[in-house]
Amino acid sequence: MNITKDIRYIGVNDHTIDLFEGQYVVENGMAYNSYAILDEKTAVLDTVDAHFSHQWLDNIQQVFGKMQPDYLIIQHMEPDHSANITHFMKIYQNTKIVATAKAFTMMGQFFGTEYADRRIVVSDGDTLSLGKHNLTFMTAPMVHWPEVIVTYDSADKVLFSADGFGKFGATDVEEDWACEARRYYFGIVGKYGAQVQALLKKAASLDIEIICPLHGPVLTENLGYYIDLYNTWSSYGVETEGILICYTSVYGNTKKAVDILADKFRAKGCPKVVVNDLARCDMAEAVEDAFRYGKLVLATTTYNAEIFPFMREFIHHLVERGYKNRTIGLIENGSWAPMAVKTMKNMLEGCKNIHFTDTSVTIRSALNDDSKAALDALSDELCREYVAQQGETADKNDLTALFNIGYGLYVVTTNDGTKDNGLIVNTVTQVTSTPNRIAVTINKENYSCHTILKTGIMNINCLSVEAPFSVFERFGFVSGRNVNKFKDCQPLKSDNGLVFLPRYINSFMSLKVENSVDLGTHIMFICAITEARVMSDAETMTYTYYQKNVKPKPKTEGKKGFVCKICGYVHEEDTLPDDFICPLCKHGAADFEPIQ
Numbered sequence: 001m002n003i004t005k006d007i008r009y010i011g012v013n014d015h016t017i018d019l020f021e022g023q024y025v026v027e028n029g030m031a032y033n034s035y036a037i038l039d040e041k042t043a044v045l046d047t048v049d050a051h052f053s054h055q056w057l058d059n060i061q062q063v064f065g066k067m068q069p070d071y072l073i074i075q076h077m078e079p080d081h082s083a084n085i086t087h088f089m090k091i092y093q094n095t096k097i098v099a100t101a102k103a104f105t106m107m108g109q110f111f112g113t114e115y116a117d118r119r120i121v122v123s124d125g126d127t128l129s130l131g132k133h134n135l136t137f138m139t140a141p142m143v144h145w146p147e148v149i150v151t152y153d154s155a156d157k158v159l160f161s162a163d164g165f166g167k168f169g170a171t172d173v174e175e176d177w178a179c180e181a182r183r184y185y186f187g188i189v190g191k192y193g194a195q196v197q198a199l200l201k202k203a204a205s206l207d208i209e210i211i212c213p214l215h216g217p218v219l220t221e222n223l224g225y226y227i228d229l230y231n232t233w234s235s236y237g238v239e240t241e242g243i244l245i246c247y248t249s250v251y252g253n254t255k256k257a258v259d260i261l262a263d264k265f266r267a268k269g270c271p272k273v274v275v276n277d278l279a280r281c282d283m284a285e286a287v288e289d290a291f292r293y294g295k296l297v298l299a300t301t302t303y304n305a306e307i308f309p310f311m312r313e314f315i316h317h318l319v320e321r322g323y324k325n326r327t328i329g330l331i332e333n334g335s336w337a338p339m340a341v342k343t344m345k346n347m348l349e350g351c352k353n354i355h356f357t358d359t360s361v362t363i364r365s366a367l368n369d370d371s372k373a374a375l376d377a378l379s380d381e382l383c384r385e386y387v388a389q390q391g392e393t394a395d396k397n398d399l400t401a402l403f404n405i406g407y408g409l410y411v412v413t414t415n416d417g418t419k420d421n422g423l424i425v426n427t428v429t430q431v432t433s434t435p436n437r438i439a440v441t442i443n444k445e446n447y448s449c450h451t452i453l454k455t456g457i458m459n460i461n462c463l464s465v466e467a468p469f470s471v472f473e474r475f476g477f478v479s480g481r482n483v484n485k486f487k488d489c490q491p492l493k494s495d496n497g498l499v500f501l502p503r504y505i506n507s508f509m510s511l512k513v514e515n516s517v518d519l520g521t522h523i524m525f526i527c528a529i530t531e532a533r534v535m536s537d538a539e540t541m542t543y544t545y546y547q548k549n550v551k552p553k554p555k556t557e558g559k560k561g562f563v564c565k566i567c568g569y570v571h572e573e574d575t576l577p578d579d580f581i582c583p584l585c586k587h588g589a590a591d592f593e594p595i596q
Contacts, residue, residue, distance in 0.1 A: 003210065003218055004156040006133065008036040010044070010059040012052040013170035020168060024187055024284050028180075029170035032056075032080055033214045035160065036063045037153065040131030043071040043098075045151065045160055046214060047084035056084060057091065068092050071120070071128070073135075074099040075149050075162040077106040081214055086111050089118070096120055098128060100139065102147035122149065138202050140164070142195040144188055150199065157209040163189065164199065165226055166215030178229060181216065183288040185233050190291065190321035196234035200227070228488070236324045237468055238294035241503060242272030243382060246286055247299035247331075248279055248308040253366045254333045258299050260367075261331075261375050268383035269390045278310040287317045290326075294503075295382055299331035299361075302339045311340075315347045324352040325466070329378050333363040357381050385535035389492050389502065394533050396495065401507035401532040404462040405430050405438075408540045411461040411475050412440065413491075413499045414451040420491060420499045421480030423448045424472055424585070426543055428460055431526065438511055441524045443588075445581055447481040449523055456513040458527070459498045464538035467504035469550050477567055477584045495531050507534045521579075521588065562592040570595070 001009035011033035020026045032048035034056060042064065048056045060069070072088055072095050075081070085107065089095065097104075098120045108114040122128070124139040133155045140148040143164060151160040167181035189196065211219040211226065219226055232239050243265050249255035258275060265273045274293065276286040290296055300311040328348065332340030341360045348354055359381050361374040387393045405428055413422045427441035440460065442449040452458050463471065474485055491499035500508040511527035541550075547565065554568030561572040567585040571592065580589045 003035070003212065004158065006038045007153070007156060007158060007212075008038070008063050009218065010034045010036050010056065010063060011171075012048050012055050012059070013172055014049060014052065015170060016051070021188070024168065024183070025282055026168045028168070028173040028175055030080075030168065031171040031215055031217075033171075033212065033216075033218075034059075035212055036060065036069070037130060037133055037135075038063070039133045041070040041129070042067065043073055043128075043130060043135070044069045044088070044095075045073045045212075046075055046081045047072075047088060049080045050083035053084050053087050057087065060088075068094050070095065070130075072097050073128075073151060074103055074107075075151060075160065076145060076214060077103050077110070077147050078145060078163075079110070082107075082110065089115065098122055098137075100147050100149055103149075106147060138199070140195070140199045142192045143199055144192055144195075150203075152203075152206055152208075154207075157207050158212055159203060159206065159208045159210070160212045161214075163214050164196070165211050165219060165230065166213040167217075169216065171217050177217070177226075181226075181229070182233065182239075182292060183284050184215070185230070186288050186291045186321060187284045190233075190287075193234040193236055193322060196230065200231055200234065203227075231470075233291065235468060236291070236322070237470075238325070238503065239292045240272060242274065242293045243270050243295040243297065244289045244293045245273070245275045245297040245299065246278055246290070246311070246314060247275070247297075248277070248301065248311050249299075249333075250301050250303075250308070253363060254299050254301055254331070257331060257333075257361070257363055257367055257371070257375060258297075260372070261297065261299075261379060264376065264379035265383060268379060269386035269393065270383055271386070278314050279308075283310075283314065283317065286314060287321070290314075290318055290323065291321070294325075295327045295329070297329040297331065297378075297382070298344055300333070300340050300344070302332060302334035302337065302343075305337070305339055307340045307343045311344070312347070315344060319347065319351060322351075323348070324354065326351075326353075327355045327357065327382070329357040329359065329361075329382055331361040331363065331375075331378075333365070335365045338362050338364070388533040388535045389500075391493075391495065396531045396533060398507075398532050398534045399436065399529070401462070401509050401534050402430050402436065404507045404534075404540045406540055406542060407544075408542050409463050409467075409472075409546055411463060411471070411501060411505075412442065412448055412452075413459040413461060413501075414448050414455065414457075414480075415498055416447075416451045416454070416480075419480075419484055420486045421448055421451060422461075422475045422485050422499075422501075423480065424476035436529050437514070438509065438527045438529060439524055440511065440527060441519070441522050443522050443581075445521075447479050451480075452513065452525060453516070453523065457496050457498060458511050458513075458525075459494055459496070459500050460509045460511060461501045461505045462507045462509075463541040464504055464506040464536065465541050465545055465549070466538055467541055467550070469552060471504055472546070472550070472567070494533075500533075506536045506538045506540060507532070509533075556595045559595055561595055563595050565591050565593055 015029040035045040359378040510531035515526040517524040
């Protein structure tokens with residue numbers, strides 16, 4: 001297969017395998033990808049599984065004929081990619097191997113030789129010229145072995161991504177990419193989110209048009225979709241709004257409670273309810289689902305003064321992979337000494353940013369009125385935001401939303417008549433309580449200020465501490481005049497026709513402008529509240545919390561000047577004009593500080 005004019009696919013498909021790595025069910029087989037680059041100098045990237053030596057060598061011969069490849073680039077030493085190094089090097093005796101020092105050490109372990117006289121050792125940032133194709137190597141330690149490198153070809157703008165962006169399934173089978181890539185990622189790479197984030201930051205500076213992974217299809221279109229998913233997965237963010245229920249049940253009573261709870265979730269507007277019987281489902285798919293959704297309910301029986309084995313295994317998988325940033329509800333069943341809730345909490349205590357619901361459900365043998373009432377309370381707690389999101393069920397006059405106003409950070413949403421827009425503000429104040437009036441101050445430079453002056457309405461979304469930095473990038477660093485900030489989002493509408501965020505807020509208020517005050521650089525809008533909804537009890541994102549826990553540290557090393565405290569923009573000048581406006585977040589000089 002021709003990937004570009006000079007790059008060929010020489011990998012193989014495996015339809016004989018039933019378990020990848022001896023544990024992951026692969027009904028549609030596996031692909032072991034290998035690539036060839038033809039130029040003044042030539043290169044082969046990675047080998048394939050040992051069962052396909054001759055097929056792979058035939059593929060090489062079809063591409064190279066009687067020529068000898070100049071280089072064999074080994075990005076990853078796992079045997080499904082490296083098993084044929086010795087076969088290749090015996091046939092092509094003038095070829096040199098390009099790999100990291102750790103990879104050559106592993107070759108000695110696997111094959112008894114480190115190819116001392118035929119090797120080129122590379123490290124992060126090293127390059128290799130093939131002619132017009134200049135290859136740059138980037139180390140990717142623990143994605144998901146320590147010796148891994150990825151390779152960027154600047155000529156054809158191709159990233160050879162090793163196991164990154166890989167998936168289960170052979171390349172000659174049509175199936176949803178995300179489903180099997182997600183299961184692959186969380187099963188195999190999931191523990192190493194920080195390392196994947198580091199690699200994504202390196203790749204962000206590259207102009208990439210094609211991604212060539214070691215498993216799964218070559219990616220040539222809509223690369224932002226795949227990169228965004230990897231960013232969400234590796235930052236342990238919520239990919240899909242919904243609730244996952246995972247359970248074990250011995251005699252059916254716990255299952256009955258789970259079925260009732262799932263129906264309650266659906267009735268209260270939960271957009272997606274997924275139920276997994278851990279004794280019967282694919283455990284890897286259950287783990288995948290746990291990282292996909294933001295809320296999880298665990299329901300199990302007390303068993304031998306502990307918990308049922310399948311639940312123990314499932315929780316072990318979550319903890320092992322660094323499960324975090326989730327809300328968890330717990331259900332236990334025990335006829336004489338229920339211990340499951342306590343045991344599950346203890347197992348999960350090492351997970352970061354886990355919020356357990358106030359309500360836990362205890363079933364003694366079978367459901368009764370008390371445990372049914374507890375199920376209802378649990379569903380109320382987990383579905384509060386979904387109830388508030390729906391116009392038919394929401395309490396639209398919940399003025400306790402005012403309690404979420406502080407020196408916090410908010411997304412103001414507007415509509416200019418053609419598209420929805422939003423921006424980050426930190427100047428929202430309740431100025432009177434009888435009648436309730438809100439003051440919102442917005443820089444005149446912001447397009448939203450112009451829109452509000454024209455329409456007289458806005459929504460104030462109170463961000464919670466769950467909001468990731470990507471929210472601030474989307475709504476704070478680009479202009480809505482030029483960018484559709486809701487392009488890849490599915491926002492919801494309030495009664496005034498404006499959007500409110502479906503995630504990362506604890507409340508929102510719809511405002512109607514009654515007066516405005518020109519403050520020179522800013523406009524202060526004095527507004528009446530036309531609608532107010534509370535989504536959750538999550539803590540409001542304050543400016544201080546954002547600074548300490550959300551905003552990445554600015555890259556100021558070796559630089560002189562001033563840095564924006566809001567977005568990290570660096571102004572490399574000796575002085576900062578009093579009227580200076582940050583080109584990224586539009587905050588003024590008061591929000592800059594000297595680089596120390």
